[in-house]
Structure formats: structure tokens, C-alpha cells
Amino acid sequence: MTTIATPIDTGGRTGLVKSTSTVTRRALLRYVRTPQLIVLATAQMSLFFLIYRYMFGGAIHIAGMSYVDYLVPGFIATGVLFMGIGTATAMAEDLEQGFVHRLRSLPIPRSSVLIAPATADTAILAWSTAFTAAVAFAVGFALHGSALDGLAAFGLVVLFGFAFEWVFIAMGLFAGNAQAAQGMGMIVFPFAFVSSAYVPVSSMPSWLRVFAEHQPLTYMVDAVRALTLGPQAQALLGHPSSYYVTRSLAWALAIIAVSLPIAVWKYRRG
Numbered sequence: 001m002t003t004i005a006t007p008i009d010t011g012g013r014t015g016l017v018k019s020t021s022t023v024t025r026r027a028l029l030r031y032v033r034t035p036q037l038i039v040l041a042t043a044q045m046s047l048f049f050l051i052y053r054y055m056f057g058g059a060i061h062i063a064g065m066s067y068v069d070y071l072v073p074g075f076i077a078t079g080v081l082f083m084g085i086g087t088a089t090a091m092a093e094d095l096e097q098g099f100v101h102r103l104r105s106l107p108i109p110r111s112s113v114l115i116a117p118a119t120a121d122t123a124i125l126a127w128s129t130a131f132t133a134a135v136a137f138a139v140g141f142a143l144h145g146s147a148l149d150g151l152a153a154f155g156l157v158v159l160f161g162f163a164f165e166w167v168f169i170a171m172g173l174f175a176g177n178a179q180a181a182q183g184m185g186m187i188v189f190p191f192a193f194v195s196s197a198y199v200p201v202s203s204m205p206s207w208l209r210v211f212a213e214h215q216p217l218t219y220m221v222d223a224v225r226a227l228t229l230g231p232q233a234q235a236l237l238g239h240p241s242s243y244y245v246t247r248s249l250a251w252a253l254a255i256i257a258v259s260l261p262i263a264v265w266k267y268r269r270g
Helices: 015-034 037-058 067-096 098-103 111-140 147-173 178-193 206-214 215-228 232-237 242-270
Strands: none
Touching: 015 111, 037 067, 037 111, 067 098, 067 111, 067 178, 067 215, 098 111, 098 147, 111 147, 147 178, 147 242, 178 215, 178 232, 206 215, 206 242, 215 232, 215 242, 232 242
16 A cells, blocks of 8 residues: 655645655556556557558548548547546546545645645656657657647647546546546547548538537647648648647647546545
């Protein structure tokens, strides 16, 4: 059983930082002591990418670019949803096994109990994203924007991951057990597939295209695509990268603004 050191100063900023870092360390130690979690998450994301790259690569044709160039930004941006299900499951397990109740009894800021898993899982997501990007370059993906644009796209994906972490943390708190959390996590799958991640939204039926064009993941995917594909993306998407980056950032902040208070409210209610 993992022990938690209790920060002494809990009345201000120092208490929040100390308690958050302590609980974050515990969350990261879970991955260190069970490396299968990291290996499986990384391998699974890369394996699915390779399946999509070679299964759809010869069947889907995108005007003006190869399908691998079109696919990679979409797959990496939506990968935050697939990995986030693990966050919901872990939070539900901590709740079910009594770990969350133990933390409630400690004199630490309650927000640190939620900030810690969001931070730790975002760090793991960043690693898995970087590994998948390396695999993508190895199988034909090319960065058509600048290196700085590529780093900005990576930063956006990490930010998207952090935003959706709060959605999954809230799911885990509401689910109460791991099995229910996994089931609730499946709700996000339609958002990944009914978007511009894998095929252009223009190829969808008109009634479906309305949703696909305006849901948050499409803006996020197109922001990453616009940054990584340069002029090719602008010709395909019809707007400069700033158009999609601005809207994707607004969506990320909106997701945090809604899901974070819900997660805190549920945690306080028990």
C-alpha cells in the first residue's frame, strides 16, 4: 500500500503545491511499479496507428496529399480520448478501493487530489504521443510546416489531453467502479470518428456533417493538421492555422471550465 506524506502547510499556495506534488508522485509511481501500464498504452496507440495507416492508406485518397500525412495529425489529436479512458478507470479504482476516502481525511487541499492524476496522466500521454509521432515519421509522415509549428502542434495535443483528463476524472468519480468507468468512457468514441480525424467531413452525409464540422475535436484536429502540414493544409481546410488554433484553444478552455468544477463538486459530495 502506498503511503502519502501529508504537507504541513495547507493554508495557502505552498500547501497546494506540496500536496499536489506528493499525490502526483504517487500516481507516477503506479506507472513505474507497473511498467506494463506505460508499455501497453504506448504500444496500443502505435499499433492502432499502424493498422489505420496501412488498412485505410490504399483505400482513402485525399486531394493534394498522401493519406499518411492526413491521418497522423487526426490520429494523434484524437488519441487523447482513447488514453483518457485509463484515467477514468484509475480514478474509479481509487474511489472503489478507498484511496480517495483516505485523502479526504487528510488536511490537504482537496483540489490537489484531482490535479495530481490529471498532471500525471497528461505526462504519460505526452510520452505516448511523442512515441507515436516517431513511429509516424518512420512510416512515411512528413512535417510540411516548420519545426516550431511542429512543436506548437505537439503542445496543443498535450493541452487537449489535459483538458479531456478532467472529463475522464469526472467520469471516474461518477462511475464509482472500474467496469462502469470503462463503459462510460466509450461515450467519447463517436466524437473521435465523427470528425475530420480520419476522413474529410465533406464526405459525410449532410445531417452528420453539421455535427462533425462544429464539434470540438474537429477544430482540434484541424489545428494540429494546419500546423504540421503547412500550405497543403491551408489549401485543404480553407483557413490559416490561426483560425483553427484559436477555436481549438477556446474549446479546450471551455472543456476545462465545465468539467473541472463538475469533478470538484462530485469529489466534495463523495
